[in-house]
Amino acid sequence: MMRVWIKYIIMFIVVVLLQVLLFNQVQFSGFVNPWFYILFILLLPVSTPGYAVLLLSFLLGMAVDIFSDTPGLHTAAALVPGYFRASVIRMLSARESEQSDYPGLMQTGFRWFVSYAAILILIHHFVLFYLEVFSFAGFFRTFIRSIFSTAFTLFVVVLSQYLVFRD
Template sequence: MNRTIYLILLFVFLLLLQVLVLNNILFLGYVNPYIYIVFIFLYPIKENRFPILITAFLLGLSIDAFSNSGGIHTFATLFIAYIRLFFFKVIFKKTTTDYQLFNLRHESFDKVFNYTAILTLIHHFILFSLTNFSFYNFTNVLINTLFSSVFTLLLYFLGSFIFRKKLT
């Protein structure tokens, strides 16, 4: 399948999954998975950040439009889209010549886990900080960040395990 078509379908699927199903989940008052950020993880790594930033902006803006959340998803998604290249270089130790051949499925679990966990924690911390916007609720920010990040990562790795193609 063409890479562009795959990315468009992934964008639409994750957007609809988030707004129609996952936004309606609030487990124990703290846990709300934000699986749409998986799109940022799976978007091809390139030196030019402009395409991912535009796409992340549209994704966050779409989530905000459906959630009536005033731009907090847009900011958090744009932020992780901007910093992901730094974490990619640090965690995977890849150079600019390796960008074209990079695929998360071919990397070791510990590196993929570190990469996704760091970006997920940063996204969720920004998201919940902007939602609460007060130091009085800082413990709620940390609890929401931790529990929602764990649930988001659990869904991501479970989904990637279920939908993994057999490598032969």
């Protein structure tokens, strides 16, 4: 139990630092912004109680906000996939009887993980980008931004499963 805690604390720090020191500096024409930190919410154990997922999403968003000078933005955005995570897992796992508690790619299989990650990243990015613009004036532009950034974040998240965070 203690080991799991330490592992997730380290993961939290690593994910936030990677986000602010590496991915925030990646700027493809101001259009594609990878928001990698959501990986932490994705990788929480399946059995984590709902309130804990929410509190951790809140802390995670706040940590990213402090570094990005966007008070509340990432906090508000990270809570939404945190809330829908349980439903998405239930929806995807309907037919599978036996499943690992750790929802990593190696444990759950490529298809399961990619659809799980894609849905939650998409929800997160849409909320994030529309909150950031906070108007539907540039509706189409923001829409495209969300889609492209989702694709990029998904790519990085899947890649991370082959490099680190394997178990």
